[in-house]
Amino acid sequence: MENDQEILETEESEEYEESTDNSEFRRKRVKRIKGILIFLLIFFLIVPNIVCGFLLFKLYKMNQNIETLREEIKLSKLEIEMRTKQAASAQPAANSDSSNDDEKYGTDSLVELHLTDEEKYPGKQLVYLTFDDGPSDYTDEILDILSAHDVKATFFVLGKDGYDDQYRRIANEGHTLAMHSYSHQYKEIYASADAFREDLYKISNFLEERTGIKPKFYRFPGGSSNTLTPIPIQEFIHVLSDEGIVYQDWNVSSEDASYQMKETGVIAKNVINGVGDNRISIVLMHDSVAKRTTVEALPIIIETLQQKGNVVFLPITEGTKQVYQIGAGATDDKKEDAEVKEPGKETETNDASETVSEAEENVTEESISDEEKTSGDDSSSTEENNAGEENESED
Ligand SMILES: [Zn+2]
Numbered sequence: 001m002e003n004d005q006e007i008l009e010t011e012e013s014e015e016y017e018e019s020t021d022n023s024e025f026r027r028k029r030v031k032r033i034k035g036i037l038i039f040l041l042i043f044f045l046i047v048p049n050i051v052c053g054f055l056l057f058k059l060y061k062m063n064q065n066i067e068t069l070r071e072e073i074k075l076s077k078l079e080i081e082m083r084t085k086q087a088a089s090a091q092p093a094a095n096s097d098s099s100n101d102d103e104k105y106g107t108d109s110l111v112e113l114h115l116t117d118e119e120k121y122p123g124k125q126l127v128y129l130t131f132d133d134g135p136s137d138y139t140d141e142i143l144d145i146l147s148a149h150d151v152k153a154t155f156f157v158l159g160k161d162g163y164d165d166q167y168r169r170i171a172n173e174g175h176t177l178a179m180h181s182y183s184h185q186y187k188e189i190y191a192s193a194d195a196f197r198e199d200l201y202k203i204s205n206f207l208e209e210r211t212g213i214k215p216k217f218y219r220f221p222g223g224s225s226n227t228l229t230p231i232p233i234q235e236f237i238h239v240l241s242d243e244g245i246v247y248q249d250w251n252v253s254s255e256d257a258s259y260q261m262k263e264t265g266v267i268a269k270n271v272i273n274g275v276g277d278n279r280i281s282i283v284l285m286h287d288s289v290a291k292r293t294t295v296e297a298l299p300i301i302i303e304t305l306q307q308k309g310n311v312v313f314l315p316i317t318e319g320t321k322q323v324y325q326i327g328a329g330a331t332d333d334k335k336e337d338a339e340v341k342e343p344g345k346e347t348e349t350n351d352a353s354e355t356v357s358e359a360e361e362n363v364t365e366e367s368i369s370d371e372e373k374t375s376g377d378d379s380s381s382t383e384e385n386n387a388g389e390e391n392e393s394e395d
Contacts (some may be wrong), residue, residue, distance in 0.1 A: 134287030135166035156180035178217035225325035
């Protein structure tokens with residue numbers, strides 16, 4: 001019995017132990033599962049955040065890189081632009097070492113480079129005083145008058161010995177030194193394209209030797225509308241364009257070219273009326289020992305026009321609109337220029353009745369006499385002018 005009891009007790013205690021073992025095991029399992037769940041929860045909550053944070057950081061870095069790249073692209077674009085502009089400005093600067101162009105192309109004028117005079121002076125009347133046939137014994141006086149009035153002009157000069165100082169003064173004082181042929185002898189220079197080119201090189205080299213400036217502008221003796229050339233004037237225009245030289249005629253004439261010296265007042269009136277309300281006036285005058293009254297009229301012309309308040313006197317440069325008198329072979333551009341010429345033509349008719357075409361006829365009649373090919377001798381020039389009568393009247 002006692003044994004039985006013992007056995008029972010041990011069985012009970014074994015059962016009890018067994019049941020406590022079971023619940024212990026279950027608790028552990030639950031605990032383990034809980035752990036796993038918490039781990040998974042933490043894992044799925046935190047890891048994506050970390051990944052997100054990492055990705056955001058990456059994105060931020062990439063954005064930074066893109067910004068830097070953008071800046072670099074911008075900079076290189078600017079650099080390319082600058083280089084292109086420099087190259088563009090270097091070319092005309094190389095062609096031209098004229099002192100006023102140096103001023104023009106100088107330091108801060110990359111933008112100005114492409115502007116025309118009309119764009120530079122909106123609403124202003126642009127007046128270009130031009131003096132043909134110089135230098136002469138009046139050149140210094142003309143330069144003094146221009147300087148006193150702070151006016152820059154253009155001198156279409158010939159090749160003459162004994163005037164080196166005058167050539168240099170023209171260039172150094174900011175005027176445009178331009179070509180009007182070396183000899184002014186129609187028969188010679190208009191004989192053929194080659195003869196024309198030869199004369200052109202001669203005057204160009206002559207001026208460059210004396211002033212260091214390679215001239216870029218030309219005025220045909222007689223103007224581009226003269227009918228005296230044995231071959232079409234276009235042949236000579238081609239020569240000029242081959243050489244990169246721009247020719248300019250005029251649309252206002254002082255009418256100072258006729259052999260009889262015009263009165264000072266008449267010359268002044270011709271120019272002032274000729275300028276009228278023109279937007280652009282290229283004024284034909286002469287720098288010749290036979291043209292005393294032109295010198296006298298000059299201060300009157302300048303002062304009267306300056307009093308108008310909206311007149312700007314300019315030298316001829318690349319920014320100057322080309323005024324021309326030729327009808328043949330005009331491009332669209334030139335047709336526009338022809339319009340520029342219209343007002344001047346009217347004024348040419350209204351006074352001294354020496355229109356350009358008449359002048360041409362005059363020259364024809366004179367059969368291109370040697371006129372004022374002065375070759376440095378002004379007394380001979382006077383005689384020639386007197387003898388040559390109106391042969392000079394077209395320019
Ligand atoms: Zn001339």
